[in-house]
Amino acid sequence: MAYEDRTYHGIQGVGGDEDEWQPARLLVETPEDGPTQRENVTVLHELVAKDADELGGFGWGYNGGGTSRAAAAILADALDLGDPDECGMSMVAYPQDDALVALREDFCIDVLSQFCDEWRFGRAAVLRWARGWYLQRGIAELPAALRELPPLVDIHV
Structure with a gap:
């Protein structure tokens, strides 16, 4: 599968x-750099917490159940x-x-607990973080998406 x-x-x-409250949302978008390019971003799909009504949905900026649900959705x-x-x-x-x-x-502790109310985080950053996590623990059996990461761009001048 291509990256x-x-x-x-x-x-x-x-x-x-309570009449105004809206649950937290996790959108999956086309990647765009900078705030002006993000004005016309395409939403590919939205991640959904199946148990939002019973357990409260997604969250971040703390370490708890909502953060764990968000981490599971993003990582999966x-x-x-x-x-x-299912995985x-x-x-x-x-x-x-x-x-x-x-x-x-x-991922909750290292990443999501540090986020504020609104944020963006690229898939490449998620994959690199996850690859490092597996390597630090000496786990050789990697999910397929981590076996061949996209190359880093050489920024040496």
Whole structure:
């Protein structure tokens, strides 16, 4: 499968009163650099938390259940693993894959807990972070999306 770049765009729920509140959204967009190029970005699809009504949906900027759901959705999409529940990364579905659950939780701590209300993060950054995570732990069995990462651009002048 050819590498396909995309950008993950998180938008925190808004509104001060219950009638206005909107759940956090995770959009998957075509990658664009800079704020002016992002004005006409194409949304490829939206990641959905299946258990949003019962458990509260996605979150970030802290380490908790919403952050774990967001991490599972982003990592499953970026690694081309399919549904987080079916690949073993979910918080609620069984069986769970121990490595994918640890990957999810470390992504929460290292990345998503640091984000503010609105952010963008490229798939290449997710894949490079995940590849480093596997290598640091000496796990040789890599998901297919991590076996051949896109080349780094040489920026030496």
